[in-house]
Amino acid sequence: MTSPSDRRAVFLNEMGVGPLWVRRDAAPASAASEPLMPAAAAPSASEIAEMDWTQLQASVASCVKCGLCKNRTRAVFGVGDEKAKWLFIGEGPGRNEDLQGEPFVGPAGKLLDNMLRAIGLKRGDNAYIANIVKCRPTGADGKDRAPTPEEAAACMPYLQRQIELIEPAVIVALGKTAALSLLGLDQNIAVAQLRGKVHRYAGLPLVVTYHPAYLLRKLSDKGKSWSDLCLAMNAYANSR
Ligand code: SF4
Numbered sequence: 001m002t003s004p005s006d007r008r009a010v011f012l013n014e015m016g017v018g019p020l021w022v023r024r025d026a027a028p029a030s031a032a033s034e035p036l037m038p039a040a041a042a043p044s045a046s047e048i049a050e051m052d053w054t055q056l057q058a059s060v061a062s063c064v065k066c067g068l069c070k071n072r073t074r075a076v077f078g079v080g081d082e083k084a085k086w087l088f089i090g091e092g093p094g095r096n097e098d099l100q101g102e103p104f105v106g107p108a109g110k111l112l113d114n115m116l117r118a119i120g121l122k123r124g125d126n127a128y129i130a131n132i133v134k135c136r137p138t139g140a141d142g143k144d145r146a147p148t149p150e151e152a153a154a155c156m157p158y159l160q161r162q163i164e165l166i167e168p169a170v171i172v173a174l175g176k177t178a179a180l181s182l183l184g185l186d187q188n189i190a191v192a193q194l195r196g197k198v199h200r201y202a203g204l205p206l207v208v209t210y211h212p213a214y215l216l217r218k219l220s221d222k223g224k225s226w227s228d229l230c231l232a233m234n235a236y237a238n239s240r
Pocket residue numbers: 060063064065066067068069075133134135151154155
């Protein structure tokens with residue numbers, strides 16, 4: 001049996017990936033004010049709430065509920081065990097994810113996989129990975145950016161349905177966008193203010209930690225993310 005300090009050492013070792021992070025620029029004002037597509041062109045939240053996995057995936061693939069549909073290569077639905085006890089939720093697809101159709105690929109995805117491994121999980125095995133928005137947000141400069149609150153709200157019914165279908169025991173919100181969107185909090189709240197406590201989303205325990213892309217830039221915060229995962233493991237243990 002590995003001791004907590006050994007596991008922490010393994011975790012920090014697993015997290016020792018170089019600073020390959022690409023900054024998500026803040027959303028430009030023009031994107032935030034971009035009008036959404038007409039509601040008639042997309043399923044309603046109540047229709048989405050009745051969908052099964054196949055219907056949900058097909059609906060996301062052809063979705064035009066918000067302006068992010070215009071620049072996507074492909075929608076990124078989510079990946080993993082559809083009955084996973086662990087659900088990890090990030091912000092939205094970046095360039096690599098948009099091309100490959102899978103969340104968390106590239107350096108940040110590698111780091112997330114290492115984080116999963118450190119707590120005895122792996123992608124597709126008792127873990128599901130999704131994002132707040134399914135289509136890649138890009139700024140006027142073509143670079144990745146965070147989704148606007150309007151885009152997050154437009155896409156949320158899909159994630160809500162995924163959560164209902166998965167029935168996870170614990171949710172880990174990766175980064176500010178995921179945490180604030182799921183908890184319905186003010187945009188000015190920092191991740192640091194939300195860490196260290198077990199929140200609730202639809203009655204499920206939810207722990208907030210840093211986004212792996214942020215951790216690749218801020219190496220000194222990797223130890224904090226280990227504490228967050230320990231808190232999530234406790235929440236998981238208490239849920240059983
Ligand atoms: S981000 Fe979500 S709501 Fe917007 S077009 Fe893509 S799937 Fe639809």
